[in-house]
Amino acid sequence: MNNTSTSGITPTTTKIFGGYRAATDVYDESALAPGNSRPHWRDFISSFEKLGREELAVRWENGRRIIREHGVTYNVYGDPQGLERPWELDMVPLLIAPDEWRSLEVGLAQRAKLFNLILTDLYGPQRLLRDGLIPPALVFANPGFLRSCHGLRVPGEIHLHLHAVDLARAPNGQWWALGDRTQSPSGNGYALENRIVLSRILPDEFRDSQVKRLASFFRILRDSLRQLAPQNTDNPNVVLLTPGPHNETYFEHAYLARYLGFTLVEGGDLTVRDRRVFLKTLEGLQPVDVIFRRVDDSFCDPLELRGDSFLGVPGLVEAARAGNVAIANALGSGVIESPAFLAFLPSLCRHLLGEELKLPSVATWWCGHAKEHKYVLDHLDDIVVKSGIATQARKSSFGGRLSNLEREDLIAAICARPFEFVGQEQVALSTAPVWLNEKLEPRRISLRAYIAAQGDTFSVMPGGLVRVSPAASDPIVSMQSGGGSKDTWVLSDSPVAPVSLLTAAGQPLSFPRLAAELPSRVADNLYWLGRYVERLENRMRVLRCVIARMTDEATSENTSELAELVQLLVRLEILHKRFFGGVSATELQHEILALVYDSERVGSVRELGLRIRHITSVARDRFSVDTWSILNQLQSDSRTRPGRIPLANALSLINTLIMDLAAFSGMEMENMTRGHSWRFLDFGRRLERGSNLINLLSSALAPKINTPVLLEPLLEIADSSMTYRRRYLAQPQLPSVLELLVLDKGNPRSLAYQLTALTELAANLPHYGNDSIQNPEEQRLDRLTAHLLRCSIPDLSRLAANEQKETIAQWLGEWSTGLTAVSNELSHHYFSLTISRVS
């Protein structure tokens, strides 16, 4: 198909690309001139055109849906709208021609090799300093130079296992390196997700364009990381260390951990004993061999690095010093992210590799040298002034845009401490077509490329993350400031063998995960997820019961049930005590709506939804893509929608959410492996369901409550009306209702069912040490079950018939106390958290 379509592109047939107005003063990735595409874009454009606007709109919507369902998000610091923002992906990829990529690839591999040699020297003999090839300020004034990591053994002398380079294309078509990410580069997980989405919405274009696959690069990365293990080389335990869900790229951490088959951990999940790193799991301490970190250098160990960090692991540097754990990238590798190094790369490359630097960096003048200092001051209008060493120290200044006062301040600052500054040429970034409002518009782009160490060579990812500026006029690209992204298609000369990556989207690269690698923190979260999901369902069933009686026509039955339900809600502490005597219809409606929509109200549908969202985000690597879709559906369904019939809207919202929860439970029952993850989730659910039922029954049996009127609603809330009707063929009677809801082991909503399930779960929870000793929660559950089984149906019937509601309530109270104790024991036993302090 390559040859047939190339010649078919003429401006008259290109409806979509034909309307693309590429900027003329910069390089455009797709167009040689307006209406004239670059040769390597022509097949793609032709295929894109054939789809037509309507189909493209459908595909675009589809792509956005996949992103939503996968829960691809990016956290924006200081965003008042909330933490997570959906990932922005453009439908048009960046295409890179085969020969062009080959030269980029060579330049990138050389760069990684060079950077690695510089790091080896700085953390070793420091000959480059002694020989005057690197001015001392670049290292000694650099907060990224970690003195406590000097001399640490690094396996194979490889410091950089993953290196990222930001590239920009100048108007003459030349690619330039804008800067490097060397401590824990981000974005390659997003690049992978972009690829998965785009190859789904443009499958034919993807196949026909002969796009190089990404999977092999991730396999290299995974294998190289595994090979770092100083021990357990057959089946090393590799963890991905994340700062946690508040980090901007947390989605990616969870995503990569799943994809690479590593355990996602936070600093608190790890501990150092015997100069070794261990993962705190439910089954005790498991040795960790390799840490693939997404925590910045200086935050990794509060003992030897920044003492105010709670993200790291105390003693980690000592474990690395002892050679007992490998850390990727090596601690301290952030030192060469400083822009000042860019000025010295050509001479360093000649010195260390005996060759010219193949991939030029953006022109950089380090003000620590008098000549460059003067040059920067003389050309202030045309260049960008940045912190040359401490990268976070100040924002970049664009000389030409400064007021006189700002300009004077800048000059004074440079003259006071020249070595802290660099001047950089302003690069006019290239543009690429971006699909916006059903047409293509040019936007500035930069490309982040990735290089992984493979033995003593370096492998370049055939692709990358393209970042797009938010507005046509904006020359800055950054995900933080709200730009979008693109997939990068590196084209091949020859057909590309399909790699299983695309069919196995989102699935781990088939690697056995350790059975015992469930961190205690994650188990804790799963337990509470189970509880909150169940709590939400229960709360919605209670509210639905009330709303239905408020909106249905006012029969006398409805009215009396409603009045009694309000009393029940007061007993359940869902409604305030002041409504005990009764409530006006308006007041009740107001309260009920608040109980659905008010996110500030503890226990409201919205508030519980947000809690669930928070917990799932913390344990997101534990859910399949399908489960994620459901959880995301739950979130988007639970958003407030304006409407004129508030109660009816609330009712339909609740109905939708109950279906979402049913889908989640179905996924949990049918798709989750019966490991500890599932056990803790289900334990939470059963325990919550049991105690909700007890509360419901105790409240319904409370003095001054007209219990018989509430029997029908009780069955409704406990989702047992159908069963009751089929079995008893009669109006609800207290003894039969109690039998069904309390004693019937076959009813998945009954108390007996929950207790039996809990007992079984407890028996299979992980044990510490001696197996023959029962866990405290196990013993307590056994006592509870025994108690329950002793109270037979005739007993209950007799009590119920004699109106001995108090005695029944007393039993319920005892069980309730028992369940609370079980929960406490569980938390104490498995989840007790510890905080570290520095002194």
Place this chain on the structure above:
Amino acid sequence: MTYKINHTTTYDYTESVSLSHHLLRLAPRDLPHQRCLNHNVEVAPQPAISERHFDYFGNAVTFLTIEGAHKKLVVTSESQVSVTPRATPAPAETLAWENVRTSSRGRQMGQSLEANEFIFDSPLVKTAAEYADYAAPSFTKNRPILEAALDLTGRIYADFKFDPKATTIATSLEEVFKSRRGVCQDFAQLEIACFRSLGLPARYVSGYLETDPPFGSVRLIGADASHAWVSFYCHGLGWIDLDPTNNIMPTMRHFAVAYGRDYNDVSPIRGVTLGTGEHTLKVAVDVAAIAETAKGQGNASISTATNL
């Protein structure tokens, strides 16, 4: 002269601590004028791990791990140090301070490269124009550097009041400079800031001070804890010590333990504990001359072993 130094640090925890890691920098350094004859550290409770290495600045560091619940930690360090007099350059004959500044810039090699390590800002000592301004009256045009440095030391001694209640480890240099009060650590870091703000290399020295003065000598300040002073660099002469807390040049009564850019690099004990409570800290230091009977310090049996 030979001295015996005892340094006991006691941590009392309000809540039981299940795991703790510590870094100790307690072993006196071996220097041309100072020999560490013996160094011994005892830790209670018994540590699970006690490993020694030398840090970036050449200081001996012991890494400790204490496992198992404990509510108290006692670290007792015992050292024997012999000191010999060191030559003091004639202040008026030292290089003009501007020459030292010029030689400290640009491409440096050898020992001067090492000095470059101590010119720039460090976590606790940030250079600023106000420190350069404060130092300016001492650093007049072409003044020999040691003369200027001694003058600065004297002014800090006169202008700042020794007041253990005024500052804690967390007090910033800016606050010390404003309140004109502090302890040896603050004065050392202040003087370092003055040197560095002028473009001169200066480093932090942690160590001990003789507590029991020989008959007829003045009792020096800072007796009951570890001490700190400053060392500046002069091309051709190397590092020269100054004690701004006592306004003297350290000779026979100062014992150096560790060098670094500031207190952060050399804190005698730094630890991270796993637990929720607070802690109180007690430090006791005793330095005493011992009789010159054991003349063994010259032979090869000099021991710096850490015996835990």
